[in-house]
Amino acid sequence: MVPDAMRFDTLAIHAGQEPDPTTGAIMTPVYLTSTYVQAGPGEHKGYEYSRTKNPTRTALEGCLAALEGARFGAAFASGCAATDTLIHLLDSGDHVICSDDVYGGTFRLFDKVFKRLGLSFSFVDLSKPGTLEATLTPRTRMVWVETPTNPTLKLVDLTRVGEICRARKILSVCDNTFLSPYFQRPLEHGIDVVLHSTTKYINGHSDTVGGFVATSNEELAQRIYFLQNAVGGVPSAMDSFLVLRGVKTLGVRMARHEQNAMKVAEFLSGHAKAGHVVYPGLASHPQHALARKQMKGFGGMLTFEIQGGLPAARKFLKAVKVFACAESLGGVESLIEHPAIMTHASVPPETRAALGISDGFIRLSVGIEDVQDLIDDLAQALAQA
Numbered sequence: 001m002v003p004d005a006m007r008f009d010t011l012a013i014h015a016g017q018e019p020d021p022t023t024g025a026i027m028t029p030v031y032l033t034s035t036y037v038q039a040g041p042g043e044h045k046g047y048e049y050s051r052t053k054n055p056t057r058t059a060l061e062g063c064l065a066a067l068e069g070a071r072f073g074a075a076f077a078s079g080c081a082a083t084d085t086l087i088h089l090l091d092s093g094d095h096v097i098c099s100d101d102v103y104g105g106t107f108r109l110f111d112k113v114f115k116r117l118g119l120s121f122s123f124v125d126l127s128k129p130g131t132l133e134a135t136l137t138p139r140t141r142m143v144w145v146e147t148p149t150n151p152t153l154k155l156v157d158l159t160r161v162g163e164i165c166r167a168r169k170i171l172s173v174c175d176n177t178f179l180s181p182y183f184q185r186p187l188e189h190g191i192d193v194v195l196h197s198t199t200k201y202i203n204g205h206s207d208t209v210g211g212f213v214a215t216s217n218e219e220l221a222q223r224i225y226f227l228q229n230a231v232g233g234v235p236s237a238m239d240s241f242l243v244l245r246g247v248k249t250l251g252v253r254m255a256r257h258e259q260n261a262m263k264v265a266e267f268l269s270g271h272a273k274a275g276h277v278v279y280p281g282l283a284s285h286p287q288h289a290l291a292r293k294q295m296k297g298f299g300g301m302l303t304f305e306i307q308g309g310l311p312a313a314r315k316f317l318k319a320v321k322v323f324a325c326a327e328s329l330g331g332v333e334s335l336i337e338h339p340a341i342m343t344h345a346s347v348p349p350e351t352r353a354a355l356g357i358s359d360g361f362i363r364l365s366v367g368i369e370d371v372q373d374l375i376d377d378l379a380q381a382l383a384q385a
């Protein structure tokens, strides 16, 4: 067992993983089994049924928990399945305060599925000091933050959220998908639960969909494990293996994502057709100081507004050759998309307008290709827009 005191890049490769005891295989085997033979009723080796527990998944959960500095971790079939499971911690009548700018699918799950079941949600700008306190009600049981938010990259002060929630025994959750634990570890800022769409940076290779939740609170972890099994949104052994393999290179990938994103942000900032470039690493980001305080790096996501609105955006997104016009983010390859039509179509148009997700608003997930090829590609596509 690798001691928890090991550093990030070592944990990413070894935590939660032992050579296979029967063969010595260095890679965790893919336990493609639904059930486990018991010597007699209840006499088993810790595994009874693969929805409840699977050894490949156990290894993944141990590894990702170590990376978040958490005592407990639970893996899911998607980021949305992880979100769904956390909301099942609540009771009908409970109130949730959520960042106004979140992944469109998170908003849809809260607004279209859980509202019907008697939960209420306030979507507010948690990047503004005082907003959280002003939105609390006696029924508030959970605060849900994304930071940086998807897609407008606003930041939320995690230490402040942690303090406010702890004082009132409100559960704080941070969706850490955009930065990964390499650049931000919310539990260290006093947040109760951290969530990931592992589909993104953690897996990093765009070949599986997955989710993850971590906490250091044992009682909470037991409730999450109960729900993981009861609701059943678990990943397959094969997907668990793929994420476990992908995460080994998280550190080197994130460093390169950031390096490339900074250069792309600088290129776009100087381009006449690209307005309002937003990247937490730019001094022009309104919360650059907070980024420096709570993040160890600025990530690979950035946005800008193309001159010429929707017609220019359409031409530009058809003209890119290295960047792929696609939803998702965090893979080794660069992706580019139009949130209003693609990832955030489920957000009402008036909300999108208020958030600044206009028809010319473009989101980039900067990959780890040679950055000059990325810049050349953007330059030729902008020339055609």
Ligand code: P1T
Pocket: 078, 079, 080, 081, 103, 105, 106, 146, 150, 175, 177, 178, 196, 197, 198, 199, 209, 210, 211, 327, 328, 329, 343
């Ligand atoms: O797609 P899934 O693995 O279910 O994860 C949902 C999710 C949760 N949280 C954040 C911050 C996310 O960005 C996502 C998924 N996002 C996209 C598919 C996207 O293109 O933004």
